[in-house]
């Protein structure tokens with residue numbers, strides 16, 4: 001993600017304290033006896049994100065959006081495996097729920113707060129069992145709030161579901177934490193005058209009277225916050241480069257000059273994706289692309305296979321480098337806990353500076369020296385630890401800039417060849433999976449053949465600027 005103004009997101013911290021009670025620790029029960037799944041996966045930044053006892057492998061989302069009323073209605077069918085014997089389990093959904101079934105049998109449900117959907121199946125679910133859960137819902141997503149966020153982005157002509165770290169519960173029933181990735185099959189029904197753009201590749205479009213239903217399938221596992229749909233009037237272009245399909249879309253509700261500029265910018269998607277692949281290894285997914293919206297999200301976001309940009313922004317190649325760089329670092333290799341967000345943002349920001357130095361700009365090392373010097377006196381800046389920045393600071397400047405400085409300093413210390421081998425190995429070994437800061441440090445040590453704990457402590461954790469030494473990559 002890149003925010004136009006990095007000032008937001010503080011409300012999220014406050015909201016944490018307003019939620020009703022902390023999730024109970026997993027109850028001690030006799031082995032094998034069914035028990036309730038926890039209401040969160042255990043991420044301290046957002047304790048109610050995701051849920052315990054379930055592992056979702058596939059989502060089928062069938063949504064309909066009515067611009068006149070602002071009502072979103074639909075069903076989500078989740079295929080999930082019980083990771084414990086379950087008497088009950090939760091999903092995350094803010095919309096009012098009409099019905100829930102588990103393996104075809106009606107299930108009892110309630111919503112103890114706005115976010116948790118608590119489901120009690122007619123019979124307990126055995127540990128290891130795979131079940132289909134169908135949730136039907138209808139309501140107005142606009143104005144629904146969770147964790148201080150009101151993420152619904154729509155006007156009378158266009159809707160785009162884009163946000164981080166939370167977006168899913170506004171439009172489908174989810175196990176809403178990046179720890180649980182799944183494949184997606186997304187259909188959206190809207191006016192036949194509109195197009196639908198989503199993740200992966202389009203499969204079909206069916207027109208019935210004044211409505212059209214468009215289906216997209218994403219075959220590669222995806223974190224729930226990266227799933228999206230856009231419904232609007234779009235100019236859509238499909239091209240192919242080296243066998244990789246690229247689908248770009250520009251809102252026709254932008255002014256003609258903005259449309260033309262956005263189209264010119266997005267047409268560089270294939271070229272930039274190919275450049276990134278030469279630097280950090282094969283592109284991880286089945287398609288690439290991008291979407292320029294006429295709405296004003298205030299940020300661009302790396303939705304999997306199809307980043308979304310404010311309409312006036314994709315003319316910046318650096319922004320495309322950032323969001324497409326996330327396809328490797330963030331989307332394919334994803335954090336397990338939000339505290340590790342620098343593994344997304346630091347990497348995408350480093351790739352911007354690497355693009356700059358290979359396209360006529362100053363070297364990334366020059367950028368590192370200048371930035372390090374310019375930040376010397378900024379005490380608060382260095383107090384943001386990149387291994388635990390805090391929920392309200394996951395999009396703060398140090399997460400991006402100090403994170404990118406860490407990578408360039410590592411590159412200077414261990415050499416460019418070893419450094420890019422670290423990035424490529426990280427992307428390859430953890431493709432479509434997860435990674436932690438500790439795992440990244442151990443990989444860097446393995447490739448470099450030396451201890452780097454002091455280096456990473458100085459760059460990621462210490463509440464002061466790293467000393468200007470060779471070991472810190474500054475000489």
Ligand SMILES: [Zn+2]
Pocket residue numbers: 001002322326344345348
């Ligand atoms: Zn980003």
